[in-house]
Amino acid sequence: MLDTGYIAERLRNITGEERIKLNEPMKNHTSFRVGGPADILVCPESLEQLTETVRECRRNNVPFYIEGNGTNLLVTDKGIRGVVIKTCGSLCDVKVEGDTILAECGALLSKVAKTALEHGLAGLEFASGIPGTLGGAVCMNAGAYGREIKDVVVRTEYLDGDNEIKVMTGEQHEFAYRSSRIQKEGGIVLRTVMKLDRGEYGAIKELMDDLNRRRKEKQPLELPSAGSVFRRPEGHYAGKLIEDCGLKGFSIGGAQVSEKHCGFIVNRGNASAADIIKLINHIKDCVRSKYGVSLETEIKILGEE
Numbered sequence: 001m002l003d004t005g006y007i008a009e010r011l012r013n014i015t016g017e018e019r020i021k022l023n024e025p026m027k028n029h030t031s032f033r034v035g036g037p038a039d040i041l042v043c044p045e046s047l048e049q050l051t052e053t054v055r056e057c058r059r060n061n062v063p064f065y066i067e068g069n070g071t072n073l074l075v076t077d078k079g080i081r082g083v084v085i086k087t088c089g090s091l092c093d094v095k096v097e098g099d100t101i102l103a104e105c106g107a108l109l110s111k112v113a114k115t116a117l118e119h120g121l122a123g124l125e126f127a128s129g130i131p132g133t134l135g136g137a138v139c140m141n142a143g144a145y146g147r148e149i150k151d152v153v154v155r156t157e158y159l160d161g162d163n164e165i166k167v168m169t170g171e172q173h174e175f176a177y178r179s180s181r182i183q184k185e186g187g188i189v190l191r192t193v194m195k196l197d198r199g200e201y202g203a204i205k206e207l208m209d210d211l212n213r214r215r216k217e218k219q220p221l222e223l224p225s226a227g228s229v230f231r232r233p234e235g236h237y238a239g240k241l242i243e244d245c246g247l248k249g250f251s252i253g254g255a256q257v258s259e260k261h262c263g264f265i266v267n268r269g270n271a272s273a274a275d276i277i278k279l280i281n282h283i284k285d286c287v288r289s290k291y292g293v294s295l296e297t298e299i300k301i302l303g304e305e
Helices: 004-015 047-059 109-118 134-140 181-185 201-218 238-244 273-291
Strands: 020-025 037-042 064-067 073-075 080-086 094-097 100-104 153-159 165-169 188-195 225-228 255-257 264-267 300-302
Touching: 004 020, 004 037, 004 047, 047 064, 047 080, 047 153, 047 188, 073 273, 094 109, 100 109, 100 134, 109 134, 109 201, 134 181, 134 188, 238 273, 255 273, 264 273
Parallel strands: 037 080, 064 080, 073 300
Antiparallel strands: 020 037, 094 100, 100 188, 153 165, 153 188, 225 264, 255 264
């Protein structure tokens, strides 16, 4: 049984009172706009506070979860027992040195891409419309429109499972489709260096605007969602399989298969996490039954069942 009061006090000694919230509704911190309370939510204001918070949780065998912007996350209705450490909002420093960008884990990809544009650096146009943070993007090798974060990352500072700060470079990241060595080993990204190409402001902005226009046309950005729900199955596209099963617009409670893009599940306004999970399982069953393809979720489902 988690001694919430004791752990909260220990964490206050690291971050200060104003950066600790108890029984915080996670619907306020996820793009799905659903989810029960986290026992403790911590918003560190420095990488030092982040690392010490993680170390304190580990010393006390307290379960914890690192959250970026909550855009690839579904929290159950009962919420999360333990500590949620939110990086987005404070750990967002971005610096440019020549043709490289050094950014902290909580920096939004959109901010990093905008900074690249302002300095005439090309290579992050694909990321300008992705709503997540850099830390999450490096962990899962986020990508869009034929490009991935692996194409630009050259160095990452991270906290490993033994609470030591380590550095990996180049191929040591072992990037794969929506995966990385850091993700597999349970490491925590602190900051990352990306190497970009010199480009012309107008051309970079034109490509960025074009990709964002295409995103708005094809994705249900007007409704709460967590992006693509399923990983791309080998030899197929999840959205097409779902649409071919006749599930476009199919609903369970307030959760609906998007009518704009069947790879998305949207919250029509009153969905519960249970509605979304039931819909995910129904989609999996239909696709497996009709096509023999087993869909795997790309979003993370977290919390007490």
